[in-house]
Structure formats: structure tokens, C-alpha cells
Amino acid sequence: MTMGDESPVTSLVMPVLIRPILSNLERRDVVASQTLRAALSKVEAVHPGFTYDFVVGILRQGDLNVNMNESMLRLQGAVTETDVEYRLTRSEDAFQELNKKSAALKKILSRIPDEITDRSTFLETIKEIASAIKKLLDAVNEVAGFIPGPTGKQALEQRKREFVKFSKRFSNTLKDYFKEGQGNAVFVSALYLIHQTNMIMVTVKSKCE
Structure with a gap:
């Protein structure tokens, strides 16, 4: 690569x-x-x-x-959310809630390498991920009302669509994993979700701060 x-x-x-x-x-x-x-x-x-x-x-x-994919996923769990690039500084509840939901999703995804080999634990983690994805999307919808102008709203909507696309891809990758056992494919798909989460935060920052 x-x-x-x-x-x-x-x-x-x-x-x-x-x-x-x-x-x-x-x-x-x-x-x-x-x-x-x-x-x-x-x-x-x-x-x-x-x-x-x-x-x-x-x-x-x-x-x-x-394995860089596995390593980056593990390291994500140790990252403090003080990195200004992916953290919103506005004080309104909607923005702070989006900070919390994005951090929570990335934290759960970072646990995958440790839990993927324990089927029962991993199934519970998958449920947590699904819930965290929904909560993140709800938080994005709340923030959308603060974005001025149609261009900014369209940019965030496009980011949201990309996030949903990779969420569905992650779900399909999990189905394949339970059939074929390819853990690295799950790691890559989880990293895509983290990247898309970061891109949502960058988009909101660029339009609102």
C-alpha cells in the first residue's frame, strides 16, 4: 500500500x-x-x-x-477526545451531544479486536455499535438545524449519506465474517466507519465554527 x-x-x-x-x-x-x-x-x-x-x-x-488495521483500531480506543480537529467547540447541547456520540461510537468500535473471537461478547458489541450508530445519526439531525444556508445543509446531508452507506457495508461485512471468519475485513470496515464519523465532525466544524 x-x-x-x-x-x-x-x-x-x-x-x-x-x-x-x-x-x-x-x-x-x-x-x-x-x-x-x-x-x-x-x-x-x-x-x-x-x-x-x-x-x-x-x-x-x-x-x-x-497488522496496521487491527493496530489502528486498538489505538483508537486510547485516543483522548481533545484533538480539536474532530471536536466541536460550540457550547450548545446539540454540538456537545454530537461530540459525545461520535466519541462513544469510535470507542466501541475500538474494542472489536479484543472481542471478535468471543462470539457471545462480540454479538453484544454489535448491538452496542448499532445503537451507537443510531444515536450518532440522531445527534447529526439535531445539529443540522444550526447549519446556515442550503449549501452547508447539503454538505452535511451528503456526509450523512456516506456514513449510512458505510454503516450498511459494515453490517454486510459482519454477515460475511460469521460465514468466512475474515477478521481483517471487519477491522477495515470499522476503520471506514471511524473515518466517516471524523468526516461528519469536520463538516460540522467547517459550517458552524
């Missing part, structure tokens, strides 16, 4: 792996952390997937065999 590949893991390496590392560095050296963050963000904006290739290159040099 190289830069530009259509995979959700390429878009999640920066927020899920790199930014938490830089946040830890910031406690010791603010200038170094901010310089690295700015440089990596700039390169990633120009060459999407650069940070993914960078991390994979390090793993190859170390001759390490790591």
Missing part, C-alpha cells in the same frame, strides 16, 4: 498514532512538538498517506510484522 491508496487506515495514522505521540512530546518540549506537528500536517495535506508510508517504512526496517 502506498500514498493515495483508498484505505481508511492511511487517514487515521495521523490522528490516532502520530498526534498522541506529539502531545506527549509537548509536555517536555513544546517548540519541538509544534514544529513536528506543523511539518507533518503540511506534508500530509499535500501528500495524503505520507504518515502511513512513514510508519510502515519504520516497521519494515525493523522487520516487524504488524
Whole structure:
């Protein structure tokens, strides 16, 4: 996989792996952390997937065999929701509720690698995911009323449709998993859902803040 590949893991390496590392560095050296963050963000904006290739290159040099899809999904569970890129700052209840629902869905999805091999536990997790998806969509509908102008509303509606499409794809992937046992396909589908959740948050921020 190289830069530009259509995979959700390429878009999640920066927020899920790199930014938490830089946040830890910031406690010791603010200038170094901010310089690295700015440089990596700039390169990633120009060459999407650069940070993914960078991390994979390090793993190859170390001759390490790591399932990046599974690893990114696990790491998502450790991400604090302080990353301003995917967090709404408006104080109204609708926006804060959307913050909570998006974080809750991503947290549940991050548990999949630990629970997928225990059928009864995983079935309960699937129910939680379905409920979290519905609650997120309800929260998006509440926020939609705050978005000014038809263009902004259409942009959010398009994001919502994309999210629903990948939610259905996730459901179909689960059906295939119980037939064929391909866990990695479930990890990838879950990462797509996380990415789509992030894109909803980015869209709302761009139209309302």
C-alpha cells in the first residue's frame, strides 16, 4: 500500500498514532512538538498517506510484522477526545451531544479486536455499535438545524449519506465474517466507519465554527 491508496487506515495514522505521540512530546518540549506537528500536517495535506508510508517504512526496517488495521483500531480506543480537529467547540447541547456520540461510537468500535473471537461478547458489541450508530445519526439531525444556508445543509446531508452507506457495508461485512471468519475485513470496515464519523465532525466544524 502506498500514498493515495483508498484505505481508511492511511487517514487515521495521523490522528490516532502520530498526534498522541506529539502531545506527549509537548509536555517536555513544546517548540519541538509544534514544529513536528506543523511539518507533518503540511506534508500530509499535500501528500495524503505520507504518515502511513512513514510508519510502515519504520516497521519494515525493523522487520516487524504488524497488522496496521487491527493496530489502528486498538489505538483508537486510547485516543483522548481533545484533538480539536474532530471536536466541536460550540457550547450548545446539540454540538456537545454530537461530540459525545461520535466519541462513544469510535470507542466501541475500538474494542472489536479484543472481542471478535468471543462470539457471545462480540454479538453484544454489535448491538452496542448499532445503537451507537443510531444515536450518532440522531445527534447529526439535531445539529443540522444550526447549519446556515442550503449549501452547508447539503454538505452535511451528503456526509450523512456516506456514513449510512458505510454503516450498511459494515453490517454486510459482519454477515460475511460469521460465514468466512475474515477478521481483517471487519477491522477495515470499522476503520471506514471511524473515518466517516471524523468526516461528519469536520463538516460540522467547517459550517458552524
